Amino acid sequence: MRTAEGALPLERLLGKASASSLEKHLGLSTVAELLNYFPRRYLNRGELTPINSLPFDEEATLIARVVSLTSRRMRQRKGSITDVVITDDTAGGAGSLRISFFNGWRAEKELRPGVRAMFSGKVGFFNRSLTLTNPDYVLLDGTGDDGEIALAPIPVYPATAKLPSWKIGNAVSALLDAVDLAELSDPLPPEIAEREGFATMEAAYRMIHRPADAAQWQQARDRFRFQEALVLQTALARRRAQTMAQHAVARLGSPDGxxxxxxxxxxxxxxxxxxxxxxxxxxxxxxxxxxxxxxxxxxxxxxxxxxxxxxxxxxxxxxxxxxxxxxxxxxxxxxxxxxxxxxxxxxxxxxxxxxxxxxxxxxxxxxxxxxxxxxxxxxxxxxxxxxxxxxxxxxxxxxxxxxxxxxxxxxxxxxxxxxxxxxxxxxxxxxxxxxxxxxxxxxxxxxxxxxxxxxxxxxxxxRELPAGRAPISSFVVGLVENPAWSQRIWQRSREEIDAGHQVYVVCPRIGEAEGAEAPSGDEPEQSNRGENRELTSVIELLEQLRNEPALASCRIEAMHGRLDPAEKTRIMADFAAGEVQMLVSTTVIEVGVDVHNATLMVIMDADRFGISQLHQLRGRVGRGGLPGTALLVTELEPEHPSRRRLDAVASTTDGFALSHEDLKLRREGDILGASQSGGRSALRLLRVLDHEQIIEKARADAVQIIADDPELERHTELAEAIELSLNPEKEAFLERG
Incomplete structure (x- = not known):
C-alpha cells in the first residue's frame, strides 16, 4: 500500500466519532491499519454457532436462538436482572448458554423465545458452564427478499466490550467505499503472485471484508496469509544478511589452553x-x-x-x-x-x-x-x-x-x-x-x-538429559473435588523432609491482595473459586506453614523480589546447604536455581501460570539423581477451561509436546505479539503451527529476494510493507521467544 494512501487518518474518511472509537478501543488510526484488521472468522446467517467451541475469557461473537427469558428484581439495589438462555440446537441441550443483562429492558422486549440473534461479549464461566454478561447483540431476520436464507457470510472481527464486531464491520464497509482500492500497491512481487494464482490487492480486500460466499474470503485469506509470511521472512532474511556481512574476529582457541x-x-x-x-x-x-x-x-x-x-x-x-x-x-x-x-x-x-x-x-x-x-x-x-x-x-x-x-x-x-x-x-x-x-x-x-x-x-x-537427572512426576491437586488434600500436601512435604530432602512451594504473588473484591449477590454470578478468588501469597502462606503441625521444627524461609539482595543470597545459600527444609517463593526460582537435594515442588494456584512456566518451575526438582515430584494445586472446578493447562503439564515431561499444546491453548499473539513487543500481534492470519509449508515457501522466496536485491531497491513495495507492518516497536517480537 502506498505510504501516502495507507497513512491517511481515518477521521478524514469516517468522521471524528467513528475514528476516535476505533483508535480508543482497537488502536487503529490509519486507512492501512483498518483495512488490514481482518475478520477472525465468518458466520453463516442460516447456521447457529457451536457454543462449546467458544474461547474462554475472550471476546466472542456467535449466532444463537433464544430458548427462554426471565427477569427478577435485585435484592440489595434498584433494578433488575434479565436472564436469557440461548442455544445452538445441539441435541440434549448441551449447546446452551446463559446470558445475564443488568437492567436489560431492551433485551426483555426483543429477545423473546425463538428469536435468532448475533451476540458479542466476553465469555465467562459459572456453575460449570460458559456464560456471557451484558453482551451486545443485533437481531437477525434470517431471510432475504425471496424468502431464502441469506448466503453472504458475516465477518466476525476481533472485538472489545465497547466495540462489537458489527460496528467494526460497518466502519470497514464504509472505508471500502471511500478508498480507491485500485491505487493500492502490492508488496508481493508479480512473479510470486502469478505463480500462486493470487487475486489483486483490490479484489482481495473486498473479498476478505465483504465476501459473497465462503470461497471468496478463503481465496483472499490465502493471499494475505502468504503476504504476511513473506514480509516477515524477508525482514528476517535481510537482518541475517546484514549480520553475516559484518566483519567478526575469528576465535580459534588453543590446543593447550x-x-x-x-x-x-x-x-x-x-x-x-x-x-x-x-x-x-x-x-x-x-x-x-x-x-x-x-x-x-x-x-x-x-x-x-x-x-x-x-x-x-x-x-x-x-x-x-x-x-x-x-x-x-x-x-x-x-x-x-x-x-x-x-x-x-x-x-x-x-x-x-x-x-x-x-x-x-x-x-x-x-x-x-x-x-x-x-x-x-x-x-x-x-x-x-x-x-x-x-x-x-x-x-x-x-x-x-x-x-x-x-x-x-x-x-x-x-x-x-x-x-x-x-x-x-x-x-x-x-x-x-x-x-x-x-x-x-x-x-x-x-x-x-x-x-x-x-x-x-x-x-x-x-534433547537428551545428562546422567543423574531423574524423572519428574506431576499431579493435579484439585481442592474443589478433594478438600482434604489441602492438609495432605503438607503431610507429603514432611515425608520428603524426613527423608532428608527439601521442598519448594511456589506462590503467584508476594503479599497484599490484588485485584477486585468478590462480587455481591446481586451481580452476575461468578465462581468464587475462579477468576476473582484471592491468590495465595508468599508472606501469608509462610506464616501459615510455620504454624502448620505437620511441619513442626522445620526451618521454612521465603524468597521473593522485595527482599534485600544480601538476604536473598543468604537464604539461597542456606537452602542450597540443606539448612532450610522448605522455601516458599515466587517464580524468582523459575530458571537456573540448582539445588540437587530438592525433590518436591508444590505450586499453589497453578492455574495462574502458563504451560511453559509450569514446565520450567518443576524442572527445579529431581536435579540430583533423586526422583522429583510436582504438585499442581488448584481451586478451580474440574470442568474449568484453565484446568486443561494443568492436565497437559501433568500428562508429559516432553517440553516440545508442551510447547505445541501451549501454542494451541492460548492466543498466538501472546507468544509472537502483544506480550513480546508491547503492541498487537504482528501476525494476523498466519498460524505458525498450522502453516509450516507456507512459512517454508515464503522463507525460500525471501532468501532469494535478499540474495538478488539485498537492500530491496527493486522491491520497494515489499520494503514499504516491512516498514508499515514491522516498525521498530513491533519488530521487537522477532527476537523474542
Missing part, C-alpha cells in the same frame, strides 16, 4: 548432544574472519537441565583462549549469582588466574548486578575493562554506560524471552568488533516458531 584443561578435568562425559553442538559452535567461532562469514548467531534450546550452560561455558573458554572476553546476560540477580557460583565452582583453579594457587594462564570470573556495593561494583568494572575477567556475568547492569570491556568476543543471553532487542544491542555495542552471539532458552520451541521468531539465528537443540 583453558578449554583443553577444562575438558581434561571434567569428572563426567559430555552427552552426545553436548559434544555435537560444541563442535558446531567451535567451528563457527573459529571460522569468522574479515574474508569469511560474519559472527556466530546461534539459538541453543533444550530441556531444563539438558546442560546448555556447560556448552556455553566451553564456548566462552574458546573465546578466552583467543584473547577475548565473554559476557553472560541473565534476567534476575538470583540467576546471575547462581551462574557466577556454579561457573566458578566447575572451573575451580582455572577461574583463579593471577591468584595464589590458581592455574597458570587461567582467567577470572566476575559478577556485576545493580544492587552490589559501590566498592564491589568498582572492582567488577575494573576487571571487565582491563580484561582481567575473561567471563563477566550480570543482569541488566551490564548494559550500563559505565560498563566497558577490553575485548568482548562472545555474548551469551540466558532466557532470551526476558530481554528486548534494544538490550541485546546495547551489549553488542560495547564490543570493538561485532561479537558472536549465543542465545539460550530452556523453553523448547516448535520448529515453525523458531523459523518465525528466531529466523535470523541458526538453531541447535539438546
Amino acid at each position: 583453558l578449554l583443553a584443561a577444562f575438558d581434561a578435568a571434567l569428572p563426567f562425559t559430555l552427552t552426545a548432544g553436548q559434544t555435537a553442538v560444541g563442535v558446531q559452535i567451535s567451528e563457527e567461532l573459529a571460522a569468522a574472519s574479515k574474508a569469511g562469514p560474519g559472527p556466530m548467531h546461534r539459538l541453543l534450546q533444550g530441556e531444563v537441565g539438558s546442560g546448555k550452560t556447560l556448552v556455553a561455558l566451553r564456548a566462552m573458554l574458546q573465546v578466552i583462549d583467543s584473547g577475548g572476553q565473554a559476557a553472560l546476560l541473565a534476567p534476575t540477580e538470583v540467576l546471575a549469582a547462581q551462574h557466577y557460583q556454579s561457573i566458578r565452582n566447575i572451573l575451580g583453579p582455572l577461574a583463579e588466574g593471577g591468584m595464589l594457587g590458581g592455574y597458570d594462564g587461567g582467567t577470572q570470573v566476575t559478577l556485576l548486578t545493580g544492587t552490589m556495593s559501590a566498592p564491589a561494583k568498582k572492582q567488577a568494572l575494573l576487571a571487565a575493562a582491563s580484561g582481567q575477567a575473561g567471563i563477566v556475568i550480570g543482569t541488566h547492569a551490564l548494559l550500563s554506560d559505565h560498563v566497558q570491556f577490553f575485548d568482548l568476543g562472545l555474548i551469551v543471553v540466558d532466557e532470551q524471552h526476558r530481554f528486548g532487542v534494544e538490550q541485546r544491542d546495547a551489549l553488542r555495542l560495547k564490543a570493538s568488533h561485532p561479537p558472536h552471539l549465543l542465545v539460550m532458552t530452556a523453553t523448547p520451541i516448535p520448529r515453525t516458531v523458531a523459523m518465525t521468531v528466531f529466523g535470523d539465528l541458526e538453531t541447535s537443540v539438546l
Whole structure:
C-alpha cells in the first residue's frame, strides 16, 4: 500500500466519532491499519454457532436462538436482572448458554423465545458452564427478499466490550467505499503472485471484508496469509544478511589452553548432544574472519537441565583462549549469582588466574548486578575493562554506560524471552568488533516458531538429559473435588523432609491482595473459586506453614523480589546447604536455581501460570539423581477451561509436546505479539503451527529476494510493507521467544 494512501487518518474518511472509537478501543488510526484488521472468522446467517467451541475469557461473537427469558428484581439495589438462555440446537441441550443483562429492558422486549440473534461479549464461566454478561447483540431476520436464507457470510472481527464486531464491520464497509482500492500497491512481487494464482490487492480486500460466499474470503485469506509470511521472512532474511556481512574476529582457541584443561578435568562425559553442538559452535567461532562469514548467531534450546550452560561455558573458554572476553546476560540477580557460583565452582583453579594457587594462564570470573556495593561494583568494572575477567556475568547492569570491556568476543543471553532487542544491542555495542552471539532458552520451541521468531539465528537443540537427572512426576491437586488434600500436601512435604530432602512451594504473588473484591449477590454470578478468588501469597502462606503441625521444627524461609539482595543470597545459600527444609517463593526460582537435594515442588494456584512456566518451575526438582515430584494445586472446578493447562503439564515431561499444546491453548499473539513487543500481534492470519509449508515457501522466496536485491531497491513495495507492518516497536517480537 502506498505510504501516502495507507497513512491517511481515518477521521478524514469516517468522521471524528467513528475514528476516535476505533483508535480508543482497537488502536487503529490509519486507512492501512483498518483495512488490514481482518475478520477472525465468518458466520453463516442460516447456521447457529457451536457454543462449546467458544474461547474462554475472550471476546466472542456467535449466532444463537433464544430458548427462554426471565427477569427478577435485585435484592440489595434498584433494578433488575434479565436472564436469557440461548442455544445452538445441539441435541440434549448441551449447546446452551446463559446470558445475564443488568437492567436489560431492551433485551426483555426483543429477545423473546425463538428469536435468532448475533451476540458479542466476553465469555465467562459459572456453575460449570460458559456464560456471557451484558453482551451486545443485533437481531437477525434470517431471510432475504425471496424468502431464502441469506448466503453472504458475516465477518466476525476481533472485538472489545465497547466495540462489537458489527460496528467494526460497518466502519470497514464504509472505508471500502471511500478508498480507491485500485491505487493500492502490492508488496508481493508479480512473479510470486502469478505463480500462486493470487487475486489483486483490490479484489482481495473486498473479498476478505465483504465476501459473497465462503470461497471468496478463503481465496483472499490465502493471499494475505502468504503476504504476511513473506514480509516477515524477508525482514528476517535481510537482518541475517546484514549480520553475516559484518566483519567478526575469528576465535580459534588453543590446543593447550583453558578449554583443553577444562575438558581434561571434567569428572563426567559430555552427552552426545553436548559434544555435537560444541563442535558446531567451535567451528563457527573459529571460522569468522574479515574474508569469511560474519559472527556466530546461534539459538541453543533444550530441556531444563539438558546442560546448555556447560556448552556455553566451553564456548566462552574458546573465546578466552583467543584473547577475548565473554559476557553472560541473565534476567534476575538470583540467576546471575547462581551462574557466577556454579561457573566458578566447575572451573575451580582455572577461574583463579593471577591468584595464589590458581592455574597458570587461567582467567577470572566476575559478577556485576545493580544492587552490589559501590566498592564491589568498582572492582567488577575494573576487571571487565582491563580484561582481567575473561567471563563477566550480570543482569541488566551490564548494559550500563559505565560498563566497558577490553575485548568482548562472545555474548551469551540466558532466557532470551526476558530481554528486548534494544538490550541485546546495547551489549553488542560495547564490543570493538561485532561479537558472536549465543542465545539460550530452556523453553523448547516448535520448529515453525523458531523459523518465525528466531529466523535470523541458526538453531541447535539438546534433547537428551545428562546422567543423574531423574524423572519428574506431576499431579493435579484439585481442592474443589478433594478438600482434604489441602492438609495432605503438607503431610507429603514432611515425608520428603524426613527423608532428608527439601521442598519448594511456589506462590503467584508476594503479599497484599490484588485485584477486585468478590462480587455481591446481586451481580452476575461468578465462581468464587475462579477468576476473582484471592491468590495465595508468599508472606501469608509462610506464616501459615510455620504454624502448620505437620511441619513442626522445620526451618521454612521465603524468597521473593522485595527482599534485600544480601538476604536473598543468604537464604539461597542456606537452602542450597540443606539448612532450610522448605522455601516458599515466587517464580524468582523459575530458571537456573540448582539445588540437587530438592525433590518436591508444590505450586499453589497453578492455574495462574502458563504451560511453559509450569514446565520450567518443576524442572527445579529431581536435579540430583533423586526422583522429583510436582504438585499442581488448584481451586478451580474440574470442568474449568484453565484446568486443561494443568492436565497437559501433568500428562508429559516432553517440553516440545508442551510447547505445541501451549501454542494451541492460548492466543498466538501472546507468544509472537502483544506480550513480546508491547503492541498487537504482528501476525494476523498466519498460524505458525498450522502453516509450516507456507512459512517454508515464503522463507525460500525471501532468501532469494535478499540474495538478488539485498537492500530491496527493486522491491520497494515489499520494503514499504516491512516498514508499515514491522516498525521498530513491533519488530521487537522477532527476537523474542
